[in-house]
Amino acid sequence: MQSSRIAEPAPLEGSGGRKVPVQRRGPQGSVSRHPTFCHGCTDFIWGLAGYQCDVCNFMSHEKCLKNVKIPCSCIAPSLVRVPVAHCFGPPGHYKRKFCTVCRKSLDSPAFRCEVCELHVHTDCILFACSDCRQCHQDGHQDHDTYHHHWREGNLSSSARCEVCKKTCGSSEVLSGMRCEWCGILAHAACYVIVTPQCTFGRLRNMILPPNCVRLYSRNFSKLHCFRISENLQAEPDPGAQAPHPPAPWALPGRSLQPFPGKQTLKIFDGNDAVKRNQFRLISVPRIAKNEEVVEAALRAYYINDDQQDYELQTFTQQALLSDDVINRNHALDDSNTGPIFRESTPDAWIIRAKPKDEEVIRIYPAWLKVGMAYISLRVNKDSTTQTVIKEVLPLLGSITVFSSSHLIYFSLFSQTSIRQMNQTRFYVVENSKSVVRVNLFIGGLPPQLSAEEYTKILKDELAIKTNVVSVSHVYQAQGAVVLEISCFSEAERIYMLVKDTTVNDKPLTGVVIPEASKIPQNCCPLLVFVNPKSGGLKGRDLLYSFRKLLNPHQIFELTNGGPLPGFHTFSRVPSFRVLVCGGDGTVGWVLGALEEIRHKLVCSEPSVAILPLGTGNDLGRVLRWGAGYSGEDPFSVLISVDEADDVLMDRWTILLDAEEPSEGAENGLAEPEPPKIVQMNNYCGLGIDAELSLDFHHAREEEPGKFNSRFHNKGVYVKVGLQKISHTRNLHKDIKLQVDQHEVELPSIEGLIFINIPSWGSGADLWGSESDNRFEKPRIDDGLLEVVGVTGVVHMGQVQGGLRSGIRIAQGSYFRVTLLKPIPVQVDGEPWIQAPGQIIISAAGPKVHMLKKSKQKQKKTGSLKEMRTDVGMSVTEGGR
Numbered sequence: 001m002q003s004s005r006i007a008e009p010a011p012l013e014g015s016g017g018r019k020v021p022v023q024r025r026g027p028q029g030s031v032s033r034h035p036t037f038c039h040g041c042t043d044f045i046w047g048l049a050g051y052q053c054d055v056c057n058f059m060s061h062e063k064c065l066k067n068v069k070i071p072c073s074c075i076a077p078s079l080v081r082v083p084v085a086h087c088f089g090p091p092g093h094y095k096r097k098f099c100t101v102c103r104k105s106l107d108s109p110a111f112r113c114e115v116c117e118l119h120v121h122t123d124c125i126l127f128a129c130s131d132c133r134q135c136h137q138d139g140h141q142d143h144d145t146y147h148h149h150w151r152e153g154n155l156s157s158s159a160r161c162e163v164c165k166k167t168c169g170s171s172e173v174l175s176g177m178r179c180e181w182c183g184i185l186a187h188a189a190c191y192v193i194v195t196p197q198c199t200f201g202r203l204r205n206m207i208l209p210p211n212c213v214r215l216y217s218r219n220f221s222k223l224h225c226f227r228i229s230e231n232l233q234a235e236p237d238p239g240a241q242a243p244h245p246p247a248p249w250a251l252p253g254r255s256l257q258p259f260p261g262k263q264t265l266k267i268f269d270g271n272d273a274v275k276r277n278q279f280r281l282i283s284v285p286r287i288a289k290n291e292e293v294v295e296a297a298l299r300a301y302y303i304n305d306d307q308q309d310y311e312l313q314t315f316t317q318q319a320l321l322s323d324d325v326i327n328r329n330h331a332l333d334d335s336n337t338g339p340i341f342r343e344s345t346p347d348a349w350i351i352r353a354k355p356k357d358e359e360v361i362r363i364y365p366a367w368l369k370v371g372m373a374y375i376s377l378r379v380n381k382d383s384t385t386q387t388v389i390k391e392v393l394p395l396l397g398s399i400t401v402f403s404s405s406h407l408i409y410f411s412l413f414s415q416t417s418i419r420q421m422n423q424t425r426f427y428v429v430e431n432s433k434s435v436v437r438v439n440l441f442i443g444g445l446p447p448q449l450s451a452e453e454y455t456k457i458l459k460d461e462l463a464i465k466t467n468v469v470s471v472s473h474v475y476q477a478q479g480a481v482v483l484e485i486s487c488f489s490e491a492e493r494i495y496m497l498v499k500d501t502t503v504n505d506k507p508l509t510g511v512v513i514p515e516a517s518k519i520p521q522n523c524c525p526l527l528v529f530v531n532p533k534s535g536g537l538k539g540r541d542l543l544y545s546f547r548k549l550l551n552p553h554q555i556f557e558l559t560n561g562g563p564l565p566g567f568h569t570f571s572r573v574p575s576f577r578v579l580v581c582g583g584d585g586t587v588g589w590v591l592g593a594l595e596e597i598r599h600k601l602v603c604s605e606p607s608v609a610i611l612p613l614g615t616g617n618d619l620g621r622v623l624r625w626g627a628g629y630s631g632e633d634p635f636s637v638l639i640s641v642d643e644a645d646d647v648l649m650d651r652w653t654i655l656l657d658a659e660e661p662s663e664g665a666e667n668g669l670a671e672p673e674p675p676k677i678v679q680m681n682n683y684c685g686l687g688i689d690a691e692l693s694l695d696f697h698h699a700r701e702e703e704p705g706k707f708n709s710r711f712h713n714k715g716v717y718v719k720v721g722l723q724k725i726s727h728t729r730n731l732h733k734d735i736k737l738q739v740d741q742h743e744v745e746l747p748s749i750e751g752l753i754f755i756n757i758p759s760w761g762s763g764a765d766l767w768g769s770e771s772d773n774r775f776e777k778p779r780i781d782d783g784l785l786e787v788v789g790v791t792g793v794v795h796m797g798q799v800q801g802g803l804r805s806g807i808r809i810a811q812g813s814y815f816r817v818t819l820l821k822p823i824p825v826q827v828d829g830e831p832w833i834q835a836p837g838q839i840i841i842s843a844a845g846p847k848v849h850m851l852k853k854s855k856q857k858q859k860k861t862g863s864l865k866e867m868r869t870d871v872g873m874s875v876t877e878g879g880r
Contacts, residue, residue, distance in 0.1 A: 035172075039103065040064035040188055042170040055299045057103045059173070067189035070152060073101050074304040076129040077423060081364065081373050083130035086113040087222035089544075094119055097154050098174035101127050101302075114228055114544060115552050116180050117151045126419075127302045132222075133180050135551050136213035136514055146210070148179040148198045150191060163190035180548070181207075183635075203638055206577075208516060208525040208551040215514035215553070216438050219492040224512050226552045227560050228543075229532075261285060266348040267297045268315065270417035279348065297351050301419050309356070310418070312349045351418045357381075363392045363426050389428060396428070438491040439472070440483045441511040441565045446504055447479035454481050461501050461508075462494055469494070477596050478564055482513070511561040514553050517572045524575045526550065526641065527566050527606070529590055531558045531582035534613035538629055542581050542611070545634040558586065563593040571600055577607050577851065579641055581629075583614015584682055588828045591651065591848055592679045609641045609851035616829060618682050618759035622780065623647070624853035627763060644851035648781040650756055652680040653844040654827060658835035673835060679844055682828045683760055686817070687731040687751035688792060690824035694831035736818040739787065739810040747807055749789035751796070754815065754841060756785055761800055766790075768805030775811045781847055786811050815841040 036045045038061045045061060052059050056073040071079055091109040098105055101124035112119045113132060120128050133149055155176040159169030162184045168176040169185070177191040178184070182201030186194060200207050217225045263286050266279045273279060280300040284293050295307040362374040375395045377388060445454060451474045458464045458471075464483070468490050473482040485491040498510035519525065528546050532539035546555050556566035570576050580590045587610055598604045612620030612628050621627055658673040685693070732746035746752070753766060757780050760766040766788050767778055778786050788806035790796050798804040817839040825834040 037170060037172045037175075038064055039070075039173050039175050040068060042167070042173060042175045055302060055304075056101070064189075069192060070188055072304070073127060073129070074299070074302040076131070078304075078362065079373055080129060080131045082134065083425070084132040084134050085130050085222055086118055086128060086132045087115045087226060087228065088112070088120075088125065089114045089228070091122060096171050099124050100129075100152065100154075100174065103153075103174045115222070115226065115547055116149075117154060117178065117548060119154060133210075135210050135553055136215040136217075136225075137211060138214070138216055138218075146181065146198045146200075147196045148184075148191075148194065149181055150177045151180050152177055152188065155185060159185045161186045161190050163187070163193050183549075203549060203635075203642070205522065205524055206526040206550065206638060206642055207523075208554045209520065209523065210551060212518050212520075213514045213516050213551065213553050214437075215512075216436055216488070217512075219488040220495070220512055224495070225514075226547070226555075227511055227513075227557060227565070229557060229560060265293070265297075267300055267312075268348060268350045269301050269419050270350065271415055272417045272420070274315070274350065293349075294351075297349070301351070303419060303422050305422065309354055311352050311354055313352050315348045315350050352415075353418060353421065361388075361426055363388070363396075363428055365396050365428055388426075392428060436486045436488060437515075438485040438488065439513050439515060440485060440491060440495060441480065441513050441561060441568065442483060442498060442508060443478070443480040443511075443561050443564065444503065444506050444508040445479040445481065448476050449479075450474075450476075451481070457503060458483075461503060462497050464494060465490055473568065473600075475564060475568075475597065475600075478562075478593070480564055482568060509561045511565045513565050513569050515572075516553070516569050519573050519575075521574075524577060525554060525570070525573060526577050526579055526638070527570050528555045528579045529558050529563055529566060529581065529586075530555065531586045531613065533559065534582040534586060538631075539581055539613055542613075542629075542634060546638075549635060549638060558582065558589070563590045564597065567593065567597050567601065570603070572602055575603050575606075577609065577641065579609045579611060579638075581611040581613055583612070583829070584616055584619050585614065585829050587619055588679060588681050591681060594848075595651070595679065595845065605846075605849050607644075607646050607849040607851045609644055611637060614829075616762045618761075618763065619757060621759045621763050622757045623850055624855070640853055641851060643854050645854055647850050647852045648847040649681070649850045650781055650783055650785075651844040651848055652684075652754075652756060652785065653842055654678050654680055654684060655840040655842075656825075656834060656837070657840070658837040678827050678830075680754075680756065680827050680841070682757050683753055683755040684825070684827045684841065685751060685753045686735065686823055686825050687749070688790065689751040689753055689761075689796070690826035690831050692793075692796075693826040693829060694824050694833070731823070734820050734823060736820070737787070737810070738816040738818075739812040740814050744787075744810050746809065747789060748791070749807065750792045751790040752809075752817075753788050753790065753806065754785045755788060756780065761796070764800045764802070766799055766806040767808065770805070772808060775808065778811075783813055783843060784811050785813070785815065785841065787815070813843060815839075817841075 088111040097119045153174035155169030161168040168187045282296045468487040472484040610620045657675040737744045787810040
């Protein structure tokens, strides 16, 4: 089908620095016979009164053509001033989503960007426009004004336009526009009216501004830069029977069923595609002319050039599989060019660019203070870098020609790949020596060593070059250092080597971390920690959602280096808050790390909020964050964190000093276990309570795959408890208790529990609400612990059901427990068998600042509802 030529690009105000051309379209009546909707207004297209793009499948009413502002997929990459690569995760199944390249439904496994709202088919991924969000500065650009970053389509059918207030989303087609930063929605014809400057919307005070983040990312993939686990696999779709497809570079192209009178041809775009056996299939009439086939081949590779400048060369299957041809180093035989159709049709074809005396190149400015995206310039064999610079600088608005400027480009031969040649960019930048500073976090080292000792270990294990690598920060208690590296290749080498290195049988961890500084005074960014293993694996979808709503550099996955890399990144931020997504054990992990590192933070007392993902979630209940996350809109969660109230909470230090040798010692001659110190936030249990927790822990270690939901986890707890109903223990005879230097006589009990918060065992009130003149009313910030006893499993079940309370024993601020025999102990859900000895519980330094969800009902204003993003709803829809 012959298409009209694309008009010269014209500037479009409010497009965030991009230019928008007139939409390429085919003749009237080219719309499919299936029910079809306009990609502009989302209304149904009746009869044959519609237009369809031959390249990207954009469909439109005739009346809507004048308002089309969306560039075709074949020219969109050339209109992006500063390309930013996407960060694609593993393939998955995405319901009610459309590919942004070919605009068709994602009815098969597809890819999505982990940073922005982009979805593509597996065989369209190579043609996706590199227009991801720019979340950090790399040292070459420095600006504090932001324009909207518009992304088309995949909006819910209830989305409302910010301009005309009408529905702008659709579940039938790719339509509507959404700003990736502030989340406002608009029609494709309306978004040009929106003020170009973006203020980051309702979450502006929680977002880490991109201009405040520095990350030198060359030699590192986007997965490395955003600390995204490379082995993170999508959750299986119960309705999907087919396995995930191979990587996109191994795909031969989407299968094509030819219509009667047509045939399918295999097209390569150069030697590189031949080596990888990566081709595209096109369907053309059997009597098509050379020009028609060339144009169809260019459209298949999304190339928007004149077909007169290209030709197709025949390439037989035998030659394709020949090692001599594949390894000929760009020296293929060009003598077999000729007509497209002969008596014997070749198996494959290769697109070639015809030799020309002159070429047109595009020169892009490296600075963003000019009003045009690029300058087109003709060059020939006599053109040099200096002549090009001298000619192009005045056109870019530069008053003075920089004597030290030079042209940076990537040299690609047309024989290698026509598309790569088409996408080659030339930039003009000032010739100045840039300072390279890559920050690499190394964890898993032996604790309590000096900087010199850590440097020696790294020299021995990683062979670091001290002339370009230095230790900038040392975290002795955690056994971690931060390396400052002034060489990209050395940084990459160390990062890759760390993955396979162990020190004292402990694997090292390496994390590329950014620098965050110069935060505006009214900004209080949110540092988010997510444990993807908590809460039935809902943490994986939350990672994706929060990366969309905030700056990805604020989001840290706790299974990748723990909480320390996040706190180090925010060490120079004057004011910030923390959101912990996980169970009570995860919250304790983060609070413990904060306690150890707070003296190195400018903001030494950040407030901590909780998104409960665990099984018990007692601390989340007390702070009104709920019994557990059940798929709420992540945008609403962030609003609740922003409106939460700051409260104080006690934390406690537990010293465990065993007096008997550790188990397995020969003849009892070994030294006893060294004292162990743990931190407590919720409660500490001895006896039957800890024994049940220990049995549950062992069952989870044996079959971890089954423990992926709270319902199953609680069912296992019930099963373990029923097995111990008939067991009899006399805990009061095996321990002695001293409270505030006074001996306390214990009643006949099977479990002793020290509680810091009014919630125990998934929400039970163990202390009870009855008034008692002997004790003060418990609070989480009163500096006191309550001591309660239980008589057995039946008593614990009655407490869980709200029928009884525990046996109140004491209340105080300093406790000493003497164990006369090995007894199960658990602290905040972490159980073990404690050897006979002493347990001392005392207050742990200053109180911590926690965020308690406000009781005030959230105002459901229209603006908030419109700014609620579809990415937040991906969690409730099941994500993949």
